[in-house]
Amino acid sequence: MNAETLAEVRRYPGRATRAIIDLDAIEQNLRAIKGTCQPSTQFMAVVKANAYGHGAVHVALAALAAGAEQLAVATVDEGCALRRAGIVAPILVLGPIDDSEIAIAAERRLTLAVGHVESVCAIQVHADRASLINPISVHIKVDTGMRRFGALPEQVVALATAVTTGSSLRLDGVFTHFACADEPEAEPTADQYAVFARVLNELRAAGIEPGLVHVANSAAALRGGYEAGMIRVGIALYGLNPSSHIAAPQGTRPAMTLVSRVQRVVELRAGDGVSYGATYRAAGKELAALVPIGYADGYRRALSNVAPISINGRRWKVRGRVCMDQTIAGAELKSPVAIGDEVILAGDSRDDSVPSFDELAALAHTINYEITSGIAARVPRFYLRSGHVVGIEDLSGYRAL
Numbered sequence: 001m002n003a004e005t006l007a008e009v010r011r012y013p014g015r016a017t018r019a020i021i022d023l024d025a026i027e028q029n030l031r032a033i034k035g036t037c038q039p040s041t042q043f044m045a046v047v048k049a050n051a052y053g054h055g056a057v058h059v060a061l062a063a064l065a066a067g068a069e070q071l072a073v074a075t076v077d078e079g080c081a082l083r084r085a086g087i088v089a090p091i092l093v094l095g096p097i098d099d100s101e102i103a104i105a106a107e108r109r110l111t112l113a114v115g116h117v118e119s120v121c122a123i124q125v126h127a128d129r130a131s132l133i134n135p136i137s138v139h140i141k142v143d144t145g146m147r148r149f150g151a152l153p154e155q156v157v158a159l160a161t162a163v164t165t166g167s168s169l170r171l172d173g174v175f176t177h178f179a180c181a182d183e184p185e186a187e188p189t190a191d192q193y194a195v196f197a198r199v200l201n202e203l204r205a206a207g208i209e210p211g212l213v214h215v216a217n218s219a220a221a222l223r224g225g226y227e228a229g230m231i232r233v234g235i236a237l238y239g240l241n242p243s244s245h246i247a248a249p250q251g252t253r254p255a256m257t258l259v260s261r262v263q264r265v266v267e268l269r270a271g272d273g274v275s276y277g278a279t280y281r282a283a284g285k286e287l288a289a290l291v292p293i294g295y296a297d298g299y300r301r302a303l304s305n306v307a308p309i310s311i312n313g314r315r316w317k318v319r320g321r322v323c324m325d326q327t328i329a330g331a332e333l334k335s336p337v338a339i340g341d342e343v344i345l346a347g348d349s350r351d352d353s354v355p356s357f358d359e360l361a362a363l364a365h366t367i368n369y370e371i372t373s374g375i376a377a378r379v380p381r382f383y384l385r386s387g388h389v390v391g392i393e394d395l396s397g398y399r400a401l
């Protein structure tokens, strides 16, 4: 994160803790991932969970501008939020929905994933009752081994027949999801893919055209060999690694930088206890800097006493417990620090001393997905283009600049 950009972010008043999202990085990442795929492969940008904490509307617009054909969300509400922002691209709701959401999903022209015949019937009942002019777009989800959501392989032809009977639904796609694509072994993914390929053959043999076929998340897309007609990319779009075994490709970089500022500096004396429970005690004279971020911001309590924090280009360390709204960082006495100094909690670790989201995730015994998607709504998002702030989103509402 360059100094001029940070200075520009700082010219806007508000709480010191901010998530800075570089929309150019989103676009570059998309192009870098596309560059590893067959040229004909379509790109579905997965922007569920507020684009893994990065801001769904801004990320969706950037992804579409960079050539994504479709978007994916987890819930109907998330899809509605994108429509409200004026986005007209196809939006697939990946997960199961409640029957009570069918009406709003149809009105907003969201594409629904169906995995059992009961939901197809419920959608048909709605379509008939509402006398819809346009059919409701659906993709059939096939459970090829993850046992989460979808039709079992032997149920797919019957389900597809139910979808294509009558005119209220339109079969626009068939897809599956891999359970182990980010693991070192390739075999479980190859096995799931083989099951899926058999299902596609059965569909075609039954005279059913599956529409757009898609199987790969980021990890499977980067492994290669599983692209099909479209890839569904989440984590790599944000410039983060799918796992410790599968890295985001060359040319990608983390889009998010989580920053704050020092709000108090105190000299600790030997024996001083820090934060709740005094789980850290100073061994001798040292410095403590107060940073206004806590677990209610998504800076997890599991980072207590273990996480590095970058202040003035050096690595400080969390001292004592992370509180709900505040955290204390410590360093040796001679470390340069003053109230107002810039703090970087996570971002591009190629920058001097900045912790990566992977590093924080490992220390909190979780994955980078959970860290970024857990960054709370109360942390304002600052959106960048060409190193300049082009949008701010905070609890007071979106302010276009």
Ligand SMILES: *Cc1c(COP(=O)(O)O)cnc(C)c1O
Pocket (backbone or CB within 6 Å): 046, 048, 094, 177, 216, 217, 218, 219, 232, 233, 234, 235, 236, 242
């Ligand atoms: C979240 C999700 C994705 C994206 O996964 P990444 O690992 O973030 O690329 C793709 N497909 C489905 C069904 C998902 O739920």
